[in-house]
Amino acid sequence: MFRLTKSLAVLSAAAMLSAAPAAVLAQEEPGAGTTINMAQATWDTGWFHAEIYKQLFEELGYDVQGPTTLDNPPFYQAVAQGDVDLWVNGWFPLHNTYQSTFEGQAEIIGAVAEGGALEGYLVDKASVEEFDIQSLEDFKRPEVKEAFDRDGDGRADLVACPPGWGCEINIEHHLDAYELRDHVNPIKASYSASMADAVAAYEAGEPIFFYTWTPNWTVNELVPGEDVMWIEVPEVNLPEDMADLADAAVLEGVEGCVADPCKLGFPANDIVPVANSAFLEDNPAAAKLLEVTSIPLQAIFAQNAEMNAGAGSSEDIQNQASTWIEENRDMVDGWLEEARAAAQS
Template sequence: MTKPKFSRRLTAAAMAAGMALSLPLGTAQAQEKPGEGTTVKMGQATWDTGWFHAAIYKKLLEDLGYTVEGPTTLDNPPFYQAMAQGDLDLWVNGWFPLHNTYESTFSNGAEKIGYVAKGGALEGYLVDKASVEKFDIKTLDDFKRDEVKKAFDRDGDGKADLVACPPGWGCEVTIEHHLDAYGLRDSVNPIKASYAASMADAVAAHGEGKPILFYTWTPNWTVDVLKPGKDVVWIEVPKVDLPEAQKSLEDAATMAGVAGCVEDPCRLGFPANDIRPVANSEFVKENPAAKVLLEEVSIPIADIFAQNATMNKGEGDSEDIARHADEWVEAHADLVKGWLDKARTAAD
């Protein structure tokens, strides 16, 4: 009997499978962990509402094999300067157009890339609903009235107290501009201490039935504790007047459908913001996997808001936030796998 002859030819699929099985372990690992051996120096904002998405990005970078150093918590000016110089590689807490004022600092060494959340991040001034109704408060101009100043003056300096932004925050620049543009220097006292502590004090004052005026943004735990339309009301600016770096966006500072505003459309005086990663350009060039990850990832504003509310209810230390990030990644496993797969492909 003649023995059958077997073809030495392999199908393309069999050949590919054989090649995959024969890849050295180091090559397979490099494909799975393209960031292996590279340290990412990461920053994060001083406002804790931005730490959740920073933790998610850190975890995803680590899944790609990167060693993530930090995040180091910094105010805006030193962060953008450090990143442009290469002392830090990235953060995911850029707010634009609010941070346009820092673009001259970082644009020669760093770049905006991707979107954590595109649009929907609002800013503005809120007043407790009882005072809005009692004093017929509509805009910041109403705080020039003696009876309103007196009602909101908690430190006895003759001015209405406003929970504002600490030095170094982008919102501080805009609020300071507003105080001058609307002639409020003699009427409003901006409180620039720790925002979280100042807001905790405002929430306590509201619980005692005292008038409060504060700046906030969304997503933020503040509008979970003090709900617009129920507890507090968004008030308007007398007219839209933005710092020079945002002048071209003045039309975007009036928005329709803002829940809990005194008017619709609502003249908030701040354009809606995109939350964006900003990364050192040389780092991005040398790390295509990280670049694609930053381009691909996005996190719904509602999810950030929900985590911020949970954080404010006693789960706000670093271990809690890391756990929240792990839980979010696990709950969106298919979506995350797609991001990571694209990032790995970019490194091939």
Template sequence: MPRLTLTAVALALAAPLAHAAEPGEGVSITMVQPTWDTGWFQTAIYSKLLAELGYTVSEPMTLDNPAFYQAVAFGDVTMWVDGWFPGHNSYRDSFEQGAEIVGAVAKGGALQGYLVDKASAEAFGITSIEDFKRDDVKAAFDRNGDGKADMVGCPPGWACEENIEHHMDAYELRDHVNVINANYSASMADAVAAYGSGEPILFYTWTPNWTVNELKPGKDVVWIQVPFVDLVETEKGLEDAATMTGVEGCVADPCMLGYVANDIVPVVNSEFIAANPAVRALFEAAQIPLTDIYAQNALMNAGDQNIQAHADAWIAGNRELVDGWLETARAAAE
């Protein structure tokens, strides 16, 4: 019988304890983030979770909606975790032949609509976007002297821009409201400064977003209603979902916001997800509370731009939950 050396014995004892290969080892992911920075926090968290599964994850590439949905369908990029549906339904034809929605970062909590500073809403009796057809209201909100109320909207290429443009026609507002389509963060920073100086402000926003942390609905601003629900073509049939109960800071309850609450979801190349069941399992298990996204967005707005550190802190603070997701993912790969 051959003799076992001490080295051989040590190796034999250690073998069962050796760390198994992670499901993503040797696999690369080209990650994308959107042009709105309020989505970069979840991009960083998901990237770090994928790295813990052994995947090599690229620094996120920033793309606008049309470019991403075309690229992910062709496999030029792998994924993002910032799909907004039904808001992004108009891009389905671009991606559904080669990519798919997997899981949800946040379900149903992404509100959209129009807000007015509370003081002006009370002073002028503003409860609806329809009130901006009134001469006294237009004059109060006219900051550039063109005779129209100024409203912060969305940059071209964002789905919300399409919705706002649709509303301008549906509610016959083009002669009454000037939509500012410049850089959203800069435009909102200007609106916040105007509010601080006591000026009336009107703006579109969505949640999660730093705006609702900086200008709190019910305290600083109020959600106003639309005169009736008129959705873009890709959201037809969802009219009932554009009126919601319990919207904090709305002028009415139920609140006819005129926008359907969106799910924030990962959109992943189909070939990749078919070959990586661990990623599917992770994405189907993981979710991030909207309140945590609000809090991180507020940090960014206050000048703390260290998104990677924010993601690390969130993962550390939710380690037990995260480990459960990762174990689910590993089990799916076995």
């Protein structure tokens, strides 16, 4: 009897020891066995922080598929339907126009960067001074249109946004609101290629007129206040679903603007994750990570500059993200611990 009891005790202790590593693993990797279908935006300036989030999910044990590159409309439809779980490339209020697509099925959670995403129109500084360009209204003047008309159609060429981007909606609204259709030609080809062409034109001493946002490599390559200037809109006029945000489209202290405060014509945006609500409910660790993680704008600026200088391959972006994580390991570990704790509660 004693031998049997002793044998049972030994077996019980062995079972406890073998179970202990599994329990520890479950605490360290609460996402083990779960797949995240992740998306990312078509603009490459958002891929760095998408990769950071991907690697952090993987540290929690999740198997991350993608990110799959999607335009705004298909992403918001897919996340509402649960065909993808999330992305970290939401721009709000710019993407307010898509809210009716995902409301009740997906939601904004946390913030990659709050209030740091500016948008607006820029002109090379030499042309601002030569033609006294202050706002979009100046592009109705014949001498200005002629200077910026590169294709000979009688209109000033503007590097705008490709179809499907949220900024395309605002730019199209501005062209109508300010009666610019006969004066401005929006170029909607690949943004990166169009901007590379604009940079080459600037370096050749030619006038350039373009839309951009921050964070973006463009403001590293063409520095506001030195190379280019933010110009204003005649008055703030926003699409209907953003009309109540007019005050947020006039900002103080915008470096390199022709005026202060500066009527940029676009509200300052938050860059945010958007995730399927059912996914968040089923994955408290992932939800908490999205809630607490944020990426400093300067880190995004720096990576965008590296990318523009040639380090923009998938491998480069993976390495840039992993380097940033290791350089900020104490902060990152704090986010991961909060996520692990959420899974245990």
